Amino acid sequence: MIIKIAHLYPDMLNLYGDRGNIIALTQRMNARGIDVQTDAITMGKSFNSDDYDILFIGGGQDFEQDVLLDDLKRGKDTEISKAIHGGKVMLAICGGYQMLGKYYKTYDGKKLEYMGALDFYTEGKEERMIGNYAFKTKEGIEVVGFENHSGRTYLGKGIEPLGRVIKGYGNNGEDKTEGIRFKNTFATYSHGPVLPKNPQFADLLISKAIENKYGKTELASLDDTLEAKARKQVMKLYIK
Numbered sequence: 001m002i003i004k005i006a007h008l009y010p011d012m013l014n015l016y017g018d019r020g021n022i023i024a025l026t027q028r029m030n031a032r033g034i035d036v037q038t039d040a041i042t043m044g045k046s047f048n049s050d051d052y053d054i055l056f057i058g059g060g061q062d063f064e065q066d067v068l069l070d071d072l073k074r075g076k077d078t079e080i081s082k083a084i085h086g087g088k089v090m091l092a093i094c095g096g097y098q099m100l101g102k103y104y105k106t107y108d109g110k111k112l113e114y115m116g117a118l119d120f121y122t123e124g125k126e127e128r129m130i131g132n133y134a135f136k137t138k139e140g141i142e143v144v145g146f147e148n149h150s151g152r153t154y155l156g157k158g159i160e161p162l163g164r165v166i167k168g169y170g171n172n173g174e175d176k177t178e179g180i181r182f183k184n185t186f187a188t189y190s191h192g193p194v195l196p197k198n199p200q201f202a203d204l205l206i207s208k209a210i211e212n213k214y215g216k217t218e219l220a221s222l223d224d225t226l227e228a229k230a231r232k233q234v235m236k237l238y239i240k
């Protein structure tokens, strides 16, 4: 088996080691005998989402999100939207998450029109939402992460959040929602990077990608002793 990952803007959107998500996916697949190929889809490079099984986009500052906008609109937006609605696996973090929505109005009043692949929008405020936080997905997975964003994200009707906030701010600090779950798209404010600290979440993405390509397959279990220890420590120190 081989899983192909498109890493969008790896050189521009890589806050708090978001690239670690690719490493975690790769390690967890390699450990199960699944080959992984990752292509860097940088500015100026076009891509066809049909060639990939997983799309990944990390977080960035308002500045990078602005700089990327023209490039995004030269075709990457349609490919990403096609993948999302076609049920492809996608993980989008923070700034990358915001770019899937309709627009992002920065705290200093600049409006960035985004791809509108999903019905939501983001508005920034000067006061940032920063800290270790946690949320729970509908499967009951407790995801621990770190958030740092000025943007408050508001979901349109019928858009399901990825989880409910256990502690922290999440989408907007008001309604306890965190991220978005749409078909096999997972969007979250969680940096950290999120997947190494949350192996169950990583495996959820892997199993969906494999199911899409090869049919439902039971994933062999891995030794997650260290990950469990790290999670326990984070929970104890910052969350519960």
Ligand code: GLN
Residues within 6 Å of the ligand: 015, 058, 059, 060, 061, 062, 063, 065, 093, 094, 095, 096, 124, 148, 149, 150, 151, 152
């Ligand atoms: N620029 C966005 C914000 O501050 C995203 C930041 C991030 O990716 N951490 O809301």
